[in-house]
Amino acid sequence: MNSRVFKSLGKLNTLAVFEKGTGALLPEAYKKFFKEWIIQKPASVHYIPEVEKWKRNELTGEVKPVQDNPIPLIFPVEYNNQLWGGEGIVQGFQKRSELKRRVPHFWVPTLRRSVVYSEVLDKYMSVVVTDRAINLINSNYGFDHYLLKTSACDLKSLLALRLKRRILKDLYNECPAYEKGSEKQKRIMQEYGKYLSSFTREEVEWYGYTFPEACKKMEAILAEQNKPVPLKNIYRMELFEKLKAEKISKENDPEGIKVSDSPSSWLQKINPFGRKQET
Template sequence: MNSRVFKNLGSFNTLEVFEKGTGALLPEAYKKFFNEWIIQKPVAVHYIPEVEKWKRNELTGKVKPVQDTPIPMVYAVESNNQLWGGEGIIQGFIKRSKYNRRVPHFWVPTLRRTVIYSEILDKYMSVVVTDRTINLINSNYGFDHYLLKTPACDLKSLLALRLKRRILKDLYDECPAFEKGSEKHKRVMLEYKKYLESYTREEVEWYGYTFPEACKKMEALLAEQKKLIPLKHIYRANLIEKLKMEENKKETDREDIQLSATTSWLHKMNPFGSKQET
């Protein structure tokens, strides 16, 4: 994941990464996100997938099997800080005329900087996007709807995944960006709360992390649980607790002695008390 270019995120072997090392300790919540991000098949962007398995040639009449192979794409590191809407860089060849040899060529999406608005976060953000991203935001009637409806395998960008995690957290916290009980707060919660049905709180906490980031998060949690306490603090706390118990015991004994003495004097001074028989 630290390489200069991400060529094939689907090359991860889940049986290996989740069976040894820190990966074996990761919760099911992260495995669910990992499956949505890496294993799940993304929507076709740069090609039209073939539905039929066989196709007849209209000229020759021959029937041939359809080879539905996705176009390999390259994802630049910079795309993780931008929103490309599932688009990538296509590497191929181009022939400018029938008399020239074909030459290598890269098709790069058209990038432009624009401002997007998150209604849940109540923030405007300046981000580099593609035309497809803008079309997807408009077709989903807002940036928040676009992120919450789109699975991780189609978002691809780490920026998009982190924003989605932040938005889901704010939804669980009932949109702290707005005054609780206000009209806008009620409207936003009513419009977006339905998306929480697909996630638990734990799944939201682990959503959007790369595998190395998830391992670091898990190691930090384990270190916090096994945090060593200096022995002097333990001995001091035990000593203070022991002194408190001894002080309480002395106070209880003192009260018992005073109560016993008071009862004895009252018994002697009571003229109506029963006399001991001689």
């Protein structure tokens, strides 16, 4: 479930999805990410937010309340596989001539394909980006710094969130892309390791998943925990324990054990196809 679906809920509390079903079983680590991604207010991109609550008209002197409403944005499906830097499609009207009626218009960010480099992953990636995304990467002095510094509500796209989760995982595993103990590995851990203080390992494991993906992951964990054990495995372990107990008792009191209590005779008793002993 992406952010567009939650926005369509209107005034309904989006946290209600954690009150029933599999959502109620999700850990606090995922709820923290969900609040950062869906609930937290993103930074303003297409408008300048008003600081004051009241504003005076310089000509009339009339004081009116300021309505600081963000511009509604449209995010297409392709958005989740690209890096738009928080930008979106703005829908409105445009009056192209004074003598003509206004017409609907869409303002779409300029998209271009570029190559970004992750030092932590040691990989070059070809992605579609906007000019603002490139400017943010440059202003943060690198692609990794941009992802690790930016909140989920500002990254928005699933591609950016999944890359951030993978980078955090590699940092916890001490950058397996580099030789262990090398100078480059030490430098990267020293430069990017500071970001791990904001995340626990469990929070990293649940970071960047949509609500259906998180539910599916939780169901897989529960299925693995409640996986039935075959009876043959249980009987095999019981047999090993009994044989081990017989061996220990024989070592402690070798003269006091009867021949009929030996492991071989015990196996003959439970074997339905064995030959019956003569009386």
